[in-house]
Amino acid sequence: MNKKKICIIGLGYVGLPLFVSFKKKYFNVCGYDVDKKRVLELSRGYDCNNEIKKKDLLLNNKSFLTSRIKDIEEHNIYIFALPTPINNKKIPDIKILTDATKKVSSILKVGDVIIFESTVYPGLTDEVLIPIIEKNSGL
Numbered sequence: 623m624n625k626k627k628i629c630i631i632g633l634g635y636v637g638l639p640l641f642v643s644f645k646k647k648y649f650n651v652c653g654y655d656v657d658k659k660r661v662l663e664l665s666r667g668y669d670c671n672n673e674i675k676k677k678d679l680l681l682n683n684k685s686f687l688t689s690r691i692k693d694i695e696e697h698n699i700y701i702f703a704l705p706t707p708i709n710n711k712k713i714p715d716i717k718i719l720t721d722a723t724k725k726v727s728s729i730l731k732v733g734d735v736i737i738f739e740s741t742v743y744p745g746l747t748d749e750v751l752i753p754i755i756e757k758n759s760g761l
Contacts, residue, residue, distance in 0.1 A: 628650065638671075639673065648684060657689065665687050705740070730759040
């Protein structure tokens with residue numbers, strides 16, 4: 623793999639601090655979230671969760687934020703930091719994670735790395751997510 627370009631999928635309580643941490647270490651890093659309003663606010667230095675200070679959100683020439691899947695095609699490491707909320711029957715809702723996996727897998731290339739940072743139950747990656755990746759990526 624040549625130059626590592628990291629993309630953090632999901633800019634919430636886990637993904638945003640992860641993005642900031644990589645950015646501070648001068649990695650080529652992108653923060654991706656489907657919520658256009660969230661991306662715009664963060665780009666302007668405002669975190670509605672009040673977790674990250676404005677000065678830490680300032681972008682550099684190796685970092686950017688986006689809500690467009692096309693903007694992350696050149697990356698080769700994808701870290702999913704998405705919620706898997708539990709419903710009232712104590713069953714995890716994996717729709718956010720499966721939807722994001724479908725989107726990202728459509729742009730995967732040979733040699734790309736995927737890391738699921740989201741909390742999932744045993745077997746979910748092998749039984750649900752890998753088949754989605756294989757189907758949508760052709761890999």
